[in-house]
Amino acid sequence: QVQLQESGPGLVKPSETLSLTCAVSGYSISSGYYWGWIRQPPGKGLEWIGSIYHSGSTYYNPSLKSRVTISVDTSKNQFSLKLSSVTAADTAVYYCARHQVEYSNYLPSGWFDPWGQGTLVTVSS
Amino acid sequence: SYELTQPPSVSVSPGQTARITCSGDALPKQYAYWYQQKPGQAPVLVIYKDSERPSGIPERFSGSSSGTTVTLTISGVQAEDEADYYCQSADSSGTPNWVFGGGTKLTVL
Numbered sequence: 001q002v003q004l005q006e007s008g009p010g011l012v013k014p015s016e017t018l019s020l021t022c023a024v025s026g027y028s029i030s031s032g033y034y035w036g037w038i039r040q041p042p043g044k045g046l047e048w049i050g051s052i053y054h055s056g057s058t059y060y061n062p063s064l065k066s067r068v069t070i071s072v073d074t075s076k077n078q079f080s081l082k083l084s085s086v087t088a089a090d091t092a093v094y095y096c097a098r099h100q101v102e103y104s105n106y107l108p109s110g111w112f113d114p115w116g117q118g119t120l121v122t123v124s125s
Numbered sequence: 126s127y128e129l130t131q132p133p134s135v136s137v138s139p140g141q142t143a144r145i146t147c148s149g150d151a152l153p154k155q156y157a158y159w160y161q162q163k164p165g166q167a168p169v170l171v172i173y174k175d176s177e178r179p180s181g182i183p184e185r186f187s188g189s190s191s192g193t194t195v196t197l198t199i200s201g202v203q204a205e206d207e208a209d210y211y212c213q214s215a216d217s218s219g220t221p222n223w224v225f226g227g228g229t230k231l232t233v234l
Binding site: 038045105111113116117118 | 156173214215222228
């Protein structure tokens with residue numbers, strides 16, 4: 001079955017760039033689906049960050065778009081997240097997930113399944 | 126920005142029926158999805174496209190939709206169902222934006 005695993009530094013300094021990678025196993029990214037990033041601040045709810053297709057086509061959360069870059073490496077079957085100019089408000093558990101994007105009534109829709117186990121990133125000096 | 130609204134908490138006794146609601150202006154046009162998250166674990170999809178149940182999810186989990194409100198129903202609640210539940214949908218403005226509700230803590234008394 002499809003499995004996802006996040007990796008990257010657990011501590012990032014304010015104003016620097018957060019970088020994470022999601023390795024996918026059990027499924028080839030090149031075969032389809034979008035692949036997304038979601039985060040969850042400690043004790044709070046979920047926030048979609050952005051998603052990417054194997055072709056490189058991306059969707060980003062409008063509220064984070066200016067700071068987010070998501071890229072894909074099909075040769076390594078993984079995709080990555082970069083979030084620039086981080087502050088303490090970016091401290092969160094970051095999840096990667098397969099993103100089933102569909103169009104309903106000509107509007108983008110869809111869901112996230114399965115998810116990686118998540119990785120905690122703390123922004124602190 | 127688009128928002129989905131859930132009650133912060135719902136409490137039920139074992140064997141009873143739990144209903145968790147989620148409200149949003151775009152829900153008449155967009156499907157809703159539900160996730161279960163237990164402490165220290167990643168979310169798990171329990172309902173997709175308003176009322177479809179993924180394989181492996183118990184039949185006691187069901188979903189429904191009416192106007193601007195969708196409902197997750199858990200019939201015959203068990204202790205293991207105690208968790209946070211999140212609804213998720215997408216904006217209908219034309220700008221791709223996937224949104225989660227604030228989450229509901231289900232307590233099994």
